[in-house]
Amino acid sequence: MAERGGGPAAPFVAVRGLNVHFRRSRKAGESVRAVDGVDLDIFTGETLCLVGESGSGKTTLVRAIGHLAPITSGSVRLGDVDAAQLPRKELRSMRRRVQYVFQDPFESFDRRQSIFSIVSQPLRVHKLASSRAELESKVYEALEECGLDPPGEFAKLYPHQLSGGQRQRVSIAAAVVLRPELLIADEPVSMLDVSVRSDILSLFVRLKESHRMTLLFVTHDLSVAWEIADRIAVMYLGKVVEEGTADQVIGRPANPYTHALVTAIPVPDPHAAAPPPGVKGDIGDIVGIPAGCRFHPRCPYALDRCSQTAPPLAEVGEGHRSACIRNEELELAPPHRLVAGTAG
Amino acid sequence: MALLSISSLTVEYQRAGRTIRAVDDVSFEIETGTVVGLVGESGSGKSTLALSLMGLLPRNGAVTGGSILFDGAEMTGLDEPEWRTVRGRRMGMVFQGAMNSMNPVRRVIDQVAEPILTHETDMTKADAADRAGELLSLVGIPADRHPAYPYEYSGGMRQRAGIAMALSGRPAVLIADEPVTALDVIVQARILQLLEDLQEALDLTILFITHDLGVVARLCDRVVVLYAARSVEEGTVEDIYDRPKHPYTRALLESVPNFSRGRGKSHGIPGAPPSLMDPPAGCRFHPRCPRAMDICTSVSPARSRFTATQTAACHLYEEEAGGDG
Ligand SMILES: Nc1ncnc2c1ncn2[C@@H]1O[C@H](COP(=O)(O)OP(=O)(O)OP(=O)(O)O)[C@@H](O)[C@H]1O
Ligand SMILES: Nc1ncnc2c1ncn2[C@@H]1O[C@H](COP(=O)(O)OP(=O)(O)OP(=O)(O)O)[C@@H](O)[C@H]1O
Ligand code: SF4
Ligand SMILES: [Mg+2]
Ligand SMILES: [Mg+2]
Numbered sequence: 001m002a003e004r005g006g007g008p009a010a011p012f013v014a015v016r017g018l019n020v021h022f023r024r025s026r027k028a029g030e031s032v033r034a035v036d037g038v039d040l041d042i043f044t045g046e047t048l049c050l051v052g053e054s055g056s057g058k059t060t061l062v063r064a065i066g067h068l069a070p071i072t073s074g075s076v077r078l079g080d081v082d083a084a085q086l087p088r089k090e091l092r093s094m095r096r097r098v099q100y101v102f103q104d105p106f107e108s109f110d111r112r113q114s115i116f117s118i119v120s121q122p123l124r125v126h127k128l129a130s131s132r133a134e135l136e137s138k139v140y141e142a143l144e145e146c147g148l149d150p151p152g153e154f155a156k157l158y159p160h161q162l163s164g165g166q167r168q169r170v171s172i173a174a175a176v177v178l179r180p181e182l183l184i185a186d187e188p189v190s191m192l193d194v195s196v197r198s199d200i201l202s203l204f205v206r207l208k209e210s211h212r213m214t215l216l217f218v219t220h221d222l223s224v225a226w227e228i229a230d231r232i233a234v235m236y237l238g239k240v241v242e243e244g245t246a247d248q249v250i251g252r253p254a255n256p257y258t259h260a261l262v263t264a265i266p267v268p269d270p271h272a273a274a275p276p277p278g279v280k281g282d283i284g285d286i287v288g289i290p291a292g293c294r295f296h297p298r299c300p301y302a303l304d305r306c307s308q309t310a311p312p313l314a315e316v317g318e319g320h321r322s323a324c325i326r327n328e329e330l331e332l333a334p335p336h337r338l339v340a341g342t343a344g
Numbered sequence: 345m346a347l348l349s350i351s352s353l354t355v356e357y358q359r360a361g362r363t364i365r366a367v368d369d370v371s372f373e374i375e376t377g378t379v380v381g382l383v384g385e386s387g388s389g390k391s392t393l394a395l396s397l398m399g400l401l402p403r404n405g406a407v408t409g410g411s412i413l414f415d416g417a418e419m420t421g422l423d424e425p426e427w428r429t430v431r432g433r434r435m436g437m438v439f440q441g442a443m444n445s446m447n448p449v450r451r452v453i454d455q456v457a458e459p460i461l462t463h464e465t466d467m468t469k470a471d472a473a474d475r476a477g478e479l480l481s482l483v484g485i486p487a488d489r490h491p492a493y494p495y496e497y498s499g500g501m502r503q504r505a506g507i508a509m510a511l512s513g514r515p516a517v518l519i520a521d522e523p524v525t526a527l528d529v530i531v532q533a534r535i536l537q538l539l540e541d542l543q544e545a546l547d548l549t550i551l552f553i554t555h556d557l558g559v560v561a562r563l564c565d566r567v568v569v570l571y572a573a574r575s576v577e578e579g580t581v582e583d584i585y586d587r588p589k590h591p592y593t594r595a596l597l598e599s600v601p602n603f604s605r606g607r608g609k610s611h612g613i614p615g616a617p618p619s620l621m622d623p624p625a626g627c628r629f630h631p632r633c634p635r636a637m638d639i640c641t642s643v644s645p646a647r648s649r650f651t652a653t654q655t656a657a658c659h660l661y662e663e664e665a666g667g668d669g
Binding site for chain 1: 385386499528529530532533536537540555556557558559560561562581582585586595596597599600601602603604607608610611612613614615616617
């Protein structure tokens with residue numbers, strides 16, 4: 001964020017009018033609109049956290065951004081290229097600029113592969129080391145900067161000999177060894193023990209800074225997002241409904257859905273007030289996508305017109321956008337008293 | 345008087361010729377009408393402790409020491425028919441992962457009615473169905489959804505149905521093992537509210553198991569902190585969050601993001617929780633403890649009492665036991 005200064009920087013990732021729809025059954029016309037008309041900018045060097053309930057489309061969106069999933073319509077530009085327009089050969093080198101870390105450190109490895117072989121594989125695939133010595137030095141460097149020290153010892157081990165947190169460090173090493181420009185992490189700490197989570201979070205922030213990467217981080221846990229995000233985008237049923245800095249989205253949410261989400265976070269403080277009962281139903285009760293604002297059947301502030309017009313994502317403050325028909329008139333109480341401070 | 349009194353409870357599993365002590369000399373009490381939170385990381389023995397309270401340990405597991413007094417009566421050593429009179433009727437349990445463990449081909453209302461029929465043999469099927477319907481409504485599931493199949497329910501609704509089932513025998517104690525862990529926060533908040541409301545309306549006593557310190561702060565009166573099968577600290581929620589004593593409790597609280605502390609202020613505990621196949625000697629936390637001393641590597645710390653409500657097992661406090669407020 002700080003690097004962005006005053007002027008409008010060009011985003012590294014520019015998502016425009018993106019749709020990713022899946023066919024649920026052979027019956028014509030029935031499709032799941034997993035990502036439905038998303039516009040999103042991610043600026044070079046920032047950490048953008050994508051949050052939302054299960055099924056809101058987070059994974060589908062980030063897969064589309066990394067061109068791992070087919071796009072139904074719309075565009076995703078990375079830097080100055082639109083991958084949809086690229087010839088196959090260049091697509092491959094573009095893929096190297098984007099790397100992933102997934103949720104489950106236990107399932108993402110072949111148990112018979114050593115740590116060395118796991119972390120060196122991407123280098124071998126992209127032919128990025130000309131000698132064994134160069135391969136080794138790159139792998140060791142990646143292991144070391146991911147906290148697997150001494151790297152020579154860790155390189156010889158196998159996944160089952162590591163703890164969950166260490167395995168996740170291995171998958172981060174295998175992603176950063178390629179020096180990607182964009183690192184996409186999809187729920188990378190949700191399977192880990194609470195006592196090891198925050199060190200993995202700060203590892204992401206540290207690596208992002210030392211390698212000047214852009215970090216797109218998916219989490220369903222807003223307190224995780226608050227801990228590391230420069231900006232947060234909130235998804236609901238395939239749409240981004242609010243976007244802003246971490247302090248804006250969590251400290252002063254403008255959208256009733258975000259407000260409900262933030263209010264519901266249980267905080268580790270017995271003196272915190274219990275959240276007021278607000279939103280009804282759950283995302284899974286919604287069959288199909290409601291007309292108008294998709295949140296209206298559950299929204300405590302819904303008016304008749306909310307079921308008719310779909311609100312666009314509109315500016316509510318500097319760099320702060322919300323998709324709500326009542327943007328102008330609603331004054332939502334700040335859900336938590338935040339202590340200001342910077343991530344990292 | 346305590347409704348449930350657990351003292352020096354030890355539970356062991358046999359696996360591949362080895363003994364795993366999954367609950368090691370744990371003691372605490374639960375007063376009638378209160379909510380006690382049992383927190384600990386994965387593998388610390390939370391579910392094992394819960395299953396032993398219900399007489400539901402798997403075949404390779406057994407209570408090998410200590411006692412469980414429920415309403416003054418000893419529970420360890422009961423035989424299966426005796427357990428059946430306790431289970432459901434006096435203690436109900438919401439199982440970890442309950443939302444995925446319902447029978448997929450039976451209607452939800454029938455599954456809730458089933459334990460009612462087994463507990464209350466004089467009940468007719470129709471009466472049991474009525475009561476199951478009442479329970480489902482009590483947990484907030486509208487009547488028109490009662491006859492549905494589990495796959496037609498969202499995760500939150502299945503979890504509510506699991507709570508209804510646990511309440512079907514009108515138990516005095518509800519044991520809830522990670523009942524909100526897999527749920528989205530909005531649904532989670534509503535289930536917690538539901539448990540709070542039920543607790544008041546039915547004067548329930550609840551043992552709430554979780555690894556989420558936020559949930560504990562929200563719901564519980566007292567907290568027991570487990571680390572590698574042992575209870576390391578116990579106190580009221582205020583004791584634990586405002587003046588934690590044990591280095592593990594302190595480190596655990598510092599490891600979770602906290603809005604009232606500032607961003608980027610949380611830091612993890614080095615290393616990982618130990619395997620119970622081969623736990624560290626002395627204090628089990630010593631390999632990760634920032635304040636470990638020589639004695640910690642070989643001698644198990646005794647429990648120190650700080651106040652009428654707070655105790656911890658750590659060598660740092662053994663000298664001053666009884667002092668410090
Ligand atoms: N390959 C697919 N075919 C059909 N539907 C899909 C497919 N992938 C995702 N979906 C559907 O798209 C919607 C969004 O799914 P997605 O996995 O992107 O959500 P998410 O926000 O990542 O959820 P979670 O937090 O559970 O990971 C869901 O309704 C899901 O069932
Ligand atoms: N049936 C079993 N046979 C052998 N060992 C078992 C069995 N069930 C659990 N264990 C072991 O007992 C220990 C405690 O497990 P338990 O399931 O009670 O932990 P937990 O605190 O509930 O963990 P989680 O948070 O992951 O649910 C673990 O080391 C586990 O591997
Ligand atoms: S007994 Fe020692 S190692 Fe254990 S928590 Fe206390 S100081 Fe740390
Ligand atoms: Mg996902
Ligand atoms: Mg468990």
